[in-house]
Amino acid sequence: MPTISIFKSDLESLLGSPGEPRTVSIDELQERLALVKGEVKDYQEDTGELRVELQDSNRPDLWCCEGIARQIRIKLGGTAEPYPFLSKQSGRLPRLLVAPELERVRPYVAACAATGYRVTEQGLAQLIQTQEKLADIFGHKRKTVSIGIYRLQKIRFPVTYELANPDEVRFIPLGMETAMTLSEMLMVHPKGLEYGSILAGQRRLPLLRDADHRPLSFPPIINSREIGEVLVGDDELFVEVTGTDATMVLLTLNIFAVNLADRGAAIQPIAVRYPFETPFGKRVVTPRDIGRPRAIQIETIERALGQELETTVVKQALETYGYQVSTGKKSVTVKLPPYRQDLMHAMDVVEDVAMSLGYGAFSPEMPSQFTVGGLSRIEQLSDRARELMVGLGFQEIISNILGSPEHYRDAMRLDGTEWGKMVEVRNVMSSNFSCLRQWMIPSLLRVEGASARSFYPHRLFEAGEVAIVDSAHEVGSRTETVLGAIIAHASAHFSEIHSCLDACLYYLGKTYSLEPIPHPSFLDGRVGKIVVSETPIGLIGEIHPEVLERWQIVMPVVAFEVNLSRLEQLT
Template sequence: MPKIECSERTLFGLLGRKLERKELEELLPAAKAELDDWAGGVLKIELNDTNRPDLWSGAGLARQLRVYLGGKAPEYPFVSSASVSRDFGGRTLLVDEGLRRIRPYSVAFLADGRPIGEDLLKELIQSQEKLCWNYGRKRSSIAMGVMRGEQVKFPVRFQAADPDKTSFVPLDFDRPLTLRQILKEHPKGVEFGPLIAGFPRFPHLVDAEGRTLSMPPVINSAHLGSVKVGDTRLFVELSGTDLDSLLTACAIMACDLSDAGYAILPVKVIYPYDTPHGREIVTPFHFQKPVDMDLAGAARLLGRAIKTQEAEGALRRMGLAAKRKGEIFTVTPPVYRNDFLHPVDVVEELMIGCGMDSFQPVWPEDFTVGRLTESGLFGRRVRDLLVGLGYQEMIYNYLGSWRDLVERMNLDGGQVVEIANPMSESYELVRNSALPGLLASEAASSNAAYPHRIFEIGKVAVVDERENYGSRTFSSLALLYADREAGYNHVRSHLSSMGYYLSRDIGVREAQDPRFIAGRGGELLYKGRAIGIIGEIHPAVLDAWGIQMPCAALELDLEKLLEA
């Protein structure tokens, strides 16, 4: 879970009051947070929700707590929307057509009005790092630069530059380097260069006088990109591949700086191509859609009656603007939040706003005895058989990355279930197969004595339009055999042994699967129905995982095999 550090001077200054330790500990659950440590005037706070990046700063946390304590939800008149475009004062950011397939989106604003102090500068750097690393997937979807706004001349241009002919002095260096040299010689270039190294041209941000501001997503310039204590105007620019995430992060930074006393000056971003929000966007920009909540339904979920007046007050304490028509509340998320995907998300806010201690625990009225389901018992039998055959059971996460679940498996991703608002690229998909986990283990086990026999029984999900929710979740068995002579016959014989003891006649017919070598595997059948796949892993897949040893594997739907 995210952890932040902030000075008590900053937090309590923005909160408008000083709290004792006990008071703070009792209040933090309103932001789904807890106090980790408080020493030397520095607060260390752990956030228990990865869906609220607006709380990953002292300013955002103070805003939530201030409103919860009865303060008025702040208004941000600098925010534009699809229906309202704020005055951008001639400040424009022009995006180059050449960035469409490299890093297509950029948003920006100016913060003006007061010298930046050391505490606020540290807070700003922390927010930048948290948003780009956690929310921005290690800068792949969001990279942010904070620059010396006093010296920036508009229009600013976000262009695709020749990496061998374009040069500037990067931050922490005293000599110019070409964009390509930065990827090889600068520590940040080595770390983040792979995000753009494969493209013929690199992203490059310059002002109207042609001076370099930054090289997204790698490094700022040493001149305009090095903010100092005492600077009074900041230019904040964010670039990336996901426009909604960029707009959310942009709003978070703008609102935090506004709360700290800065005047936020919008910037119009002009694209030469279509975006989800048009070709011209004045940022910060509010794009979030309202969500309806039925109060009666919320009461059923929460287990107690909630009056409309109490609900209005609870939502107000959470900083949510709501309109009521009967018992239907239409809630508009703040510009700095993009975590409302379902009415249940509003119900959760309602619960916190009402106060957790207002819900009394109730003992169950019925006595029940738990037991394993039929599929659970069947899974245990399969586990016992595979252990008897020399296999070792593994357990993996049910969420994974596009790279592991799709690219490395030589698939097109047509059947994967994607997470709408992932906090990390490591958990952006619900796994469609258990095989990637087995291959990951094999890739890390080359020093262990062979042969390797590993398996997993766990849930997977695939897109299925015939199901009510458009996807199907089922229990899958995957096993992998790795050895110098590993082949189809090894796993087929183990499958036959398992089928014999389960009294299941499992057949095979020829089929093509990009994960397996053509002609060295096939589709598994039970009672004439396809239930899985078996074969020798394709060399391209092995190379993608860095595996040197031949592997054979199978995966099947245990629920279909359970049918007698």
């Protein structure tokens, strides 16, 4: 999950009260970051820059300096600060009007204004980083959520969110010197190239403009340079979020609103007017408190944590973690703060109680119930076979299962044969890792081919999994455990490997016979299938010289392979 960059001094000023930063040592910070499932990955003492990794993908509010500071600050202060802009607003609010046709394209928008906070260099870096991380990770690369920030004084309300003719509307986008049409931005601008696919197939494209028809931005692609370029020193901002998920759009705006409020800005809500129904109605004042109260039995928490807890202890733990809490007799009713939307189950609250109290507050206790351990039958058989092969003087190998058709099929002369069928990967990254092995012998030849300088004889084996294509099976293939073995030296021949197979199967308690078959990987007339109880369970033979050439092996190689899964089923 995200790794973000923050400045220690910025964090310290956000941890303290206005004008009074609270200093923290790196050790203390590392400890405190347990509250946000974060970890300091790097600290540059000269610049004060910290790299912090945050684990929780359901807490986008924590992917910024303000969020981390807030969670720690509440814990230290013992109570959450209220955000008055979430209360019912009186009087006329600046409006944002949504055009009807957006319902099909990118329906939701949320916005607010923030005044009275003069943007600092570190503050601006955080604004931009938060915008990027939220849009990229939480907003699925801007598909679900994207964010724009503007200079408020350039905007005249009401702002309109509408669809525009891509070849008519033109403005100078961020990062460019000249005005261009929306079509041109998609074709030329780096952000257009990166995110244009989100709007693929749309004849008319989203546009935010103000009452004077001046474009604010082309969401989710790019802002206008004139209105949408925020600079250090600006103290009047306009933030909007557009997207396809009403809740996520609102949550994202809430996060920006509380972040700016935490930095001292006054938040001016905006009234968004939709011509269509949304989950929050046709008129939505944003930011908006989207949390819902939820009652949780104390017993549920106690049982999950394995510890008796007073209602007051639970209440305090949750309040110092940002919740609004009211207590019943044996329950608590909780509501998440406006910047969170990750309460799906009571267990989510349970974890927050544990984190707020600290994991160290819970003494470990051994599970007391008795269970019997054991290995699966196939693992037991595989272990016995491995012991036997070791006793027969073979060195065990472990190989990758993911490999290439070139090795598992083509070099074995199996192209176009039944034996050459294998599970192949659709999204190949490297042809070296593009299919699962369907048999073991190529894995052993891989080692043989690379080890001509290791003294002979070579006796190698591997017991492991292969994937055998089987359309009758639920997932189109069977995972089976097989045993493969090879012998390589100047006079290696069939009877030598046959003796080993014979000994191995004897001690596994199997009577077998060999039946001659043609098989392209082996010398004709020196290959057979191994049959137990009329079921073919493997192959034995002398490897074909052409196969050896393909593997660049210059020693005769004899081999056998036994399907242990099939053998196990015969018992």
